[in-house]
Amino acid sequence: MRRLFALPPRLGGLGIVDPHSLTCELEYSKLICAPLVNRIVQQETNLDNVPTKQNSMKASIRQQKHLAQKSHSEITVNDLSVELKRSVELACEKGASCWLTAIPLEQHGFTLHKSAFRDALCLRYGWHPSNLPDICPCGSKFSVDHSLSCPTGGYPSIRHNEVRDLFTNLLTEVCHDVHKEPVLQPLNGEVFQKRCTTSDENARLDIAVSGFWGGHFQRTFFDVRVFNPNASSYKSVQIPSLYKRQEQEKKRRYEERINNVELSSFTPIILACTGGCSKLTSIFLKRLASLLSEKHHTEYSTTINWLRCRLSFALLRACVMCLRGCRSKLHRTSRDFNVLLEAAESRL
Ligand SMILES: [Zn+2]
Known part of the structure; x- marks a missing residue:
């Protein structure tokens, strides 16, 4: 070591x-x-x-x-052992180590408190963090991998929304007609060649913008996925194939409908919670950094570094929250609040 x-x-x-x-x-x-x-x-x-x-x-x-x-x-x-080799392979990905080399500037959110820093090191090298519960409130055995995907407490959704909101805010600066969670147009009997393409009435993606890949009227839809590459079902899969598989899955679901019905392009944003990203996402990040650097008259290299650091800290904080966040009896209306609601209703 x-x-x-x-x-x-x-x-x-x-x-x-x-x-x-x-x-x-x-x-x-x-x-x-x-x-x-x-x-x-x-x-x-x-x-x-x-x-x-x-x-x-x-x-x-x-x-x-x-x-x-x-x-x-x-x-x-x-x-190294097989597990540690995989952890190092993930840590070697572009953007996965930004949190270690960033200058700890508080105004940019590039800081971690000491426990979060230790947890981040454990996540990086696949070590077991101290003081974790044995059993998760959902009933399963608690482990790092379980915590990163357990929906109890809503932490994986918070992680996804954090990334979605970060990109929505940045895209608002450089594109127009930016929509968060746009609903797709309803279908009128359109048939798709790919059977997996969604025909859901209320299908919605994460972000839609105009003018990202081309002219002012060229519309692009984005959908974000943050996944745990160390989840038990992914452990035996090579890391590049994992990204490809996730990308293909998203494309099969949305691309044909967006191309043929919305007459727009589709870009899936696939990120590993360890900080790496798929090939298409890397191209998306480079384009976003180039648009931001053009707008703010900053160096491209400075902007892409800042963007990678921002993303790295957003993912890391969300993962530490998945690991340490309280999961017991969350999202239930408290008794005191119920009393308050009843009082308000009776006054009405
Ligand atoms: Zn659980």
């Missing part, structure tokens, strides 16, 4: 470097300083080329370090 923690977060580690392994740092420092040292020794006053030489040396050292980290990571991950 210590060797794993020494890896950078993007390779599944925590970036806690082992000082014993830093044998080349002095050599690197000497190489970067060499152009400046030579000028000083030769007593030259012209320092014009020094920053350029130093920058190219820094880039080449960075490249060497990346290669060394990659081979180090391959050796380390090979020694």
Whole structure:
């Protein structure tokens, strides 16, 4: 585990470097300083080329370090158990480690209290968090995987709605005609080729906007799904196939109806609760970041990083809530409140 923690977060580690392994740092420092040292020794006053030489040396050292980290990571991950290997694979996904590398800025919501941070580490490495109940109020045995999918208390829905609301707010900034939970047009005998396509009268998706993928009148519907890749039914499935399967499922259900009846396009937004996302979702995030950076005149790289961090914290907070949230006797009207309602009714 210590060797794993020494890896950078993007390779599944925590970036806690082992000082014993830093044998080349002095050599690197000497190489970067060499152009400046030579000028000083030769007593030259012209320092014009020094920053350029130093920058190219820094880039080449960075490249060497990346290669060394990659081979180090391959050796380390090979020694891990099957479960931990899968956890590391999930942690290596784009956006899954943003919460570890973000500057803890409170105004952006990039902070976690200490228990949430410990729980987040447990979720990252598949460890068992401390002080969990043995039995869930729904009657099943309580475990991390159960907590992430148990509907008692409504936490998986809160997790879904948090992501939906985040994207709705951001899309409002860059698109027009943004609707949350739009109801699809009723059908008048239309027949679909795919049998799974919904013909539900009250079918509704998560978000509809105009002008996201193309011109002002081009409408796009989005539907969000947040799933637990470690759920027992998914554990034996390869991670890329999992995303593909979820994407296909959503497309089979909605795409044909949206294309043929609404004359619009459909983009499923598929996210793993560990922070990763499907290929289409990644393209969606890039497009959203590019529209936001255009509107606010910010760098694309800064915007996409901010967006990934925002999403990472939203998912993480929701997962910690699934794990620690109170599930017993929730959503029942309390006796005191019933008395208050009766009093109000009698006054009417
Ligand atoms: Zn339960």
